[in-house]
Amino acid sequence: MIIVEACVNSVASAIEAEKGGAYRVELCDNLYEGGTTPSAAAIIMTAQSIGIDLHVLIRPRGGDFLYTDLEFEVMKRDIAFCKENGVKGVVLGVLTEFAEVDIKRTLELVKAASPMSVTFHRAFDMAINPIKSLEDVISAGCHRILTSGLSNKVTNGQEIIRMLVKKANGRLIIMAGSGINHENAEELVKYTGVTEIHASARSSYPSKMLYRKQNLYLGGLPEIPEFEISLTDSNKIKLIVQSVSEY
DSSP states (O other), X not given: XXXXXXXXXXXXXXXXXXXXTOSEEEEOBOGGGTOBOOOHHHHHHHHHHOSSEEEEEOOSSSSOSOOOHHHHHHHXXXXXXXXXXXXXXXXXXXXXXXXXXXXXXXXXXXXXXXXXXXXXOGGGGGSSOHHHHHHHHHHTTOSEEEEOSSSSSGGGOHHHHHHHHHHHTTSSEEEEESSOOTTTHHHHHHHHOOSEEEEOOEEEEEOOOSSOOOSOOTTSOTTSOSSEEEEEOHHHHHHHHHHTTTO
16 A cells, blocks of 8 residues: 655644545644644644644754754654654654764654654755665664655656665655655656655635735745645545555
C-alpha cells in the first residue's frame, strides 16, 4: 500500500484530509515560510479531532536550519509537548553551517522523541551532499526522509529520489513530496519506488469579509493573499489516494 500523507495547516484541514482518505497528516503553520511549529491548541485539537496518525512539524522559525542553542531548546520542548499529547510522530531537520546534517543534534532530538516516529524533512534538500546526508540521517536514527529530490518539485527530482530509494535499501523510508497531485502521483511511485508520498492538496476559498482594506499586506508581500483561506481539499486527497491505490 502506498501511504499518502497530507500536509495540513489547521485542524479543519486535518479533518478534510481524513475525509479524503489520507493515511496520516503532518500539521504545520506558516506554510508561506515553508512551515513552522503549530500552536499548542492546534496540536491538541487536531489529535482529538482525527482518527488517523498525526505528525507535527518541529521548526521554531522560517529561514535556514542552523539553529541557536535557544532555538534548539525550543525544539526539544515542542517535542516533549507532542509526546505528552498523543502525537504519533515529529518532523524535523537540523544542519551545520556547512550544510551537512547535524548528526549530534539530530540524534539528540530522535532520542527525545522516542517512541514517536521521526521524519527528517526537506532540510535534506538544502544539504550539500545527498548521499552523505542519507547516511547521516540513517545513523541519527530517523525513520524517514521527506524529499523533493533536491528540486522545487518532485517532477524535476525523480532521478535523485529513485537513487535515494535504492541507496536506502529499506534502512529508512524515502517519502517524496512537493508538487504531488493526482496527475503525477502514479508515475512518480512507479518510477522511483517510493512507498510514501506527501501532498498539500489545498484549495483557496474567498474570505467572507464584506469590507476589505486594499493595498495593505500584513505579510509585507502583495503575492501573499490577504483575503483567501487555504484549506486541504478532501476531493484532491481522494483523487491522489485513488491514483496510487493499485500499488
